[in-house]
Amino acid sequence: MLKVTIDGIEAEADKEITILQLAKKLGVEIPTLCHHDAITTYGACRVCTVEAGIPRSDGKLRVRMVTACNYPIRDNGIVINTKSERVLANRRMILELLLARCPNAKKIKDLAAEYGVLKSRFPSENPEEECILCGLCTRVCQEIIGKSAISLVGRGFERKVLAPFDEPSQDCIACGACAYICPTGAIKIEIEDGKLLIKNWKTSRELAKCLICGEYAGPEAVLQYIKEKAALPDDIYLLCDKCRRKKLQKELIASA
């Protein structure tokens, strides 16, 4: 166990847990955009920047700005500050930059406003841009869904998230995990003519109807994928959530 001070609170931490993990445990709030507990950290958005004072041999602290989501606690006596003037100034600058990129993304506007940033001094390239290139969508697709249908492509100004060749991808089953996890709501899903569309990746997948009630149960490709993964019987996987639950309940009661 290591001794840690965070915003004046003295605590103990296991070696190698991140500052963010410790902060969560202690109820200290640190904003994040590109972090999700179930997914590999990537350190892209920088809004979780905090001040870390690492004790030197002469007893003084060497203070550095670090990103809380991927900074592992390794030093006994580390002093962390998540709300100092310096941290806030840094965070405001980061938010200003994010706001310049996504001037109309609600989540970014709200977060920036929380820190008193209402307007960016930097020019915006595209007022419609909502993607901060955090890569959460590509990682959920790879790590959780196991499809890797999309990736970060290009460098610098050109960087974006795309399906290969910016064309409908065979690998995308339209599960929507990317839209669910996107911190800024940049991924647009629509239902049209019995199909589920993910505009960003040009995906269009047929929706299956529930065998019992006839409501949409989900994209066929997704149901098929779940069926294979979970080895579900034929008459279960083509049901919507509600009917599936009812059916299973009934069977459970009957068998009791």
Place this chain on the structure above:
Amino acid sequence: MEDKKAREILEHYKYEQNQLIHILQDIQTEYRYLPRETLSFVSRELKIPLSRVYSVGNFYNAFSLKPKGRHLISVCLGTACHVRGGKRISEEIERVLNVKSGGTTPDQEYTLETVNCVGACALGPVIVVDGKYHGQMTSAKAKKLLSAMKDSGGNGKNGKNKKS
């Protein structure tokens, strides 16, 4: 579709996933770009998701997803060359070849690109033609160079770009 050349390249690297960049380099040299079907083929054979192969192919300047011409002309627009008029030279070449920077002539002969410093600033403005450096360039000299290339059917006779 079976891609014989790509197959050979893959075999040479023993289908090792961590050789992806080398494999793509060889494919780039072979075809002078990364054809789409070849990327899909490589992805299948190496069992690397196409999205990853695509993103690697997109990341490095050495790779091109569009066919490149037999001759590669790179005009340096690094700071030193820029202040000595590199821009005028690239415009002149654009005009003569009738192709925009980054583009390839319809006959697949010339690809024109701009680069940021080729490490020969003292010679600036510099253009690099099929790997050969030409310093103290002017629009007039560039024009001459191009017409000489056309007359001789191009100067890199083997038709391969040394540097891409």
